Every structure is written in structure tokens, then in C-alpha cells.
Amino acid sequence: MVGLYTLFFLFIFAYFCSFSIQQIDSKEIFSYAQEKIFNNNVVSISKGAANPEVDITNLSPRQWYDPTVISINVNDTVTWVNNDTEPHTVTSGLGGGLNSLISNSQGKPNGLFDSGLFSAGDSISIRFNTSGTFSYFCTIHPWMEGTVVVRNTSTSIPSYPVDQVGNKIDEFPIYNFTEDNRIEIGLSWTPVTIMTNEPITFIMDFFEYPENSRLHLWPYNFVILQNGSEIYRTSDITQVGSSSRTYAFNSSGEVTIRIESTDNKNTFVEFGTIVYENPYESSADFENVSNNTFSLLSPLTLVYIVYGIIIILPITLVIIIILYKKKKI
Known part of the structure; x- marks a missing residue:
């Protein structure tokens, strides 16, 4: 009888082991895992993440997924831990951004992966079996956005921000003054590695000197120049000394980001960086929008x-x- 029980449990054990191995060897792009965390590829959903506030001390969106951008290698697993008090999802696609609070945008899932709802204290693990840049968001709170960058170890694309000649930017954001030294503008972007066909969010900080106060309700033009030509221009206005724009590049190469006063185009600052050719599969479906047609107002x-x-x-x-x-x- 003992021998029969032993054979039965060995059979059950072998069945589940074979199921697990089959899942790991799957040729699908992603596989889900209910397992312990064996690496440092952990994204925390912080307490209060469901609150769509902006940290005005840092002039940037909160880290709802922390880190917002995580870089891993092919076949690595990322684990999301819900440290909030409300349920969330990790859903591939393009979120609604902070503007979803006004536009009521629910984001656009692309069907690559979806954790479904997981409650406070729970976690979800997803293994990435192919290279690419994968944007994701929470379907309940579409302003919560994150990115997973999956690299082949053979790629030479840097994992840090660079200037126009490819040197690493050590202090980020970077700050420049206008020629009259009356306005200082800081610029950062996420993901920090800019690649073609991936939406990049540029975050801007505005200060007025000599008061060193936040420049509120200041109209500006956001301009992108590439290969000597202007490829994008749009207008906006600062809110509490901060603003952001999102853009996806079609071509690689050196680019210049120009931020200028709407009232006086001679008041401007410029920042240089490099756009790299994207060797990965893109997960985002993003369309660049300019509001220049309303320049009369x-x-x-x-x-x-x-x-x-x-x-x-x-x-x-x-x-x-x-x-x-x-x-x-």
C-alpha cells in the first residue's frame, strides 16, 4: 500500500513538473508565473498609486509604478508587487496619461499581456521571452503608466540618457538658461533611451530669475529639429511651473529639442540628444498630435x-x- 501511495505522489509531482517546464519552454512572447521572486526585477505599486496627483516639488508625475521604466534581458521575469490598498492591473498598451483625468481616456490595450486585477498585497510575474520595448498601464487607473525594455545582450544601445554626441548625461534633468538669463528650463525624458517608434515623454521645469520662482501660466512652443529640419512644433502653457509633451520619432539620428517663448521666439533654450534605431518590436500605437492649427488663439x-x-x-x-x-x- 505504501508503494502505491509513493507511486501516486511521484506521478502527480512529475505531471506538475512537466507542466512547468512546458510553460518555460513556450515560444510565446510572454509567460505568466506564480513563483517566488528570484531576482531584482521588481516593480512596486506604491501605496496611494490610485491617486492621480503630480509631485510639484519634483515637477513630475508620481512613480505609480516604481520604477516607471525597468530594463531587463531576454528571458528575464518582472514581478509587480501591489503595495497599494486598491486593486490594479498590468496591461500592455498605451495608457491615458494625466490628460485622461480631463479627457476620460481609458487607454488602449494591445493584447500582448494582461495581468487582470490583483489585490493589495498580491503580486504578478511576467516572463519576457523576446526583445522589445513594452508599454503598459492600469486599466482601472489609466494615468498609471510604465515601460519594460527587454534587450538582447548583444545590443549596443545605451541604457542611460545621452547628449547629442553620445556622451552619458550624468545629471538628469538637464538645465539651460535663456540668453538673457531670466528663465531657466529643465528637461528630462522617459524612457531615458530614445528609440524610434516608441512614445517618449518629455518633462519640463520652468523657473523665473532672479526670483527663482516657478513660472506659472507661461506660453511656450515645443519644437523638435532633426537633420537640420523642423519635424514637430506645438504650443502649450505651463502649469505650476511644469509641463510635458509626448512624441514618437520615425527616424534615428541627432535631434535638438527647442523650447521657446510663444510671445518672443528669440527667448529659447535648446537641448541635444540622439535617437537610436529601434531593433525591437514596438508595443505602442501612438500618433503625434500638434495643436498648431489653433495658433491664432x-x-x-x-x-x-x-x-x-x-x-x-x-x-x-x-x-x-x-x-x-x-x-x-
Whole structure:
């Protein structure tokens, strides 16, 4: 009888081992694992991640997935640990960004991988069996976005930000003054390695000197130059001394990021970097959008119009009421 029990348990053990090996040897792009964490490829979903706030002390979005960008090698496994008090997902595709709070965008899943809901204290592990840059987000909170960069060990693309000649940028963000030294602008981007066909988010900080105060409601143009030609231009306005733009490059090579005043194009700063040819499969479906068609109404003009309506309309109503009462008397 003991021998029969021993054979039975050996059979069950062999069955599950064969299932596990078959899963690991799968030719699919991804495989899911319910296993212990054997490496340092861990992304933490921080407590309070469901709150779509911006850290104004750092002038950048919060690290909802921490780190926001993680770089691994082919066949490595990434584990997401939910340290929040609410459930989340890890879903491949393009999230809604902070603008989803206004536009109610739910993001665009691309079907490559989806953890489904996992609760507070739980974790999900995904093994990446092919190289590529894979964007993901939380379907419940679409402003939560992250990126997994999966590299072949043979690739020579740097895993750090570089300047226009390929030198490593040690201090990031990088800061430059306008020619009159009245405005300082800082620039960083994520992912830090810029590759073609991948959306890159440029995060900008604005300061006014000599007060060294955050430059609020300042209209600016965000311009990208590549190979001596302007390839992108759009206008925006700073909020609490901060702003961001997202762009996907079609071509590799040296680029210049130019940030200039909408009112005076001679007031500007420039930053140089390099776009690398993407050797990986891209997971994002992103379309560059420019709001130049509305240049007749600058962002600052629109703000003034709104403020004017808010201030003038109540005053007008008060005057009408006073005149009406005077006639009645």
C-alpha cells in the first residue's frame, strides 16, 4: 500500500513538473508565473498609486509604478508587487496619461499581456521571452503608466540618457538658461533611451530669475529639429511651473529639442540628444498630435478669455440688477 501511495505522489509531482517546464519552454512572447521572486526585477505599486496627483516639488508625475521604466534581458521575469490598498492591473498598451483625468481616456490595450486585477498585497510575474520595448498601464487607473525594455545582450544601445554626441548625461534633468538669463528650463525624458517608434515623454521645469520662482501660466512652443529640419512644433502653457509633451520619432539620428517663448521666439533654450534605431518590436500605437492649427488663439489668450468671463460676467449682472432696481424705485 505504501508503494502505491509513493507511486501516486511521484506521478502527480512529475505531471506538475512537466507542466512547468512546458510553460518555460513556450515560444510565446510572454509567460505568466506564480513563483517566488528570484531576482531584482521588481516593480512596486506604491501605496496611494490610485491617486492621480503630480509631485510639484519634483515637477513630475508620481512613480505609480516604481520604477516607471525597468530594463531587463531576454528571458528575464518582472514581478509587480501591489503595495497599494486598491486593486490594479498590468496591461500592455498605451495608457491615458494625466490628460485622461480631463479627457476620460481609458487607454488602449494591445493584447500582448494582461495581468487582470490583483489585490493589495498580491503580486504578478511576467516572463519576457523576446526583445522589445513594452508599454503598459492600469486599466482601472489609466494615468498609471510604465515601460519594460527587454534587450538582447548583444545590443549596443545605451541604457542611460545621452547628449547629442553620445556622451552619458550624468545629471538628469538637464538645465539651460535663456540668453538673457531670466528663465531657466529643465528637461528630462522617459524612457531615458530614445528609440524610434516608441512614445517618449518629455518633462519640463520652468523657473523665473532672479526670483527663482516657478513660472506659472507661461506660453511656450515645443519644437523638435532633426537633420537640420523642423519635424514637430506645438504650443502649450505651463502649469505650476511644469509641463510635458509626448512624441514618437520615425527616424534615428541627432535631434535638438527647442523650447521657446510663444510671445518672443528669440527667448529659447535648446537641448541635444540622439535617437537610436529601434531593433525591437514596438508595443505602442501612438500618433503625434500638434495643436498648431489653433495658433491664432494661444493658450495664454484662452486663459485670459476664461478669466475675463469669470470676472466680467458677475460684475455685469450686478450692474444690471442695480439699474433695474433704480428704475423700479
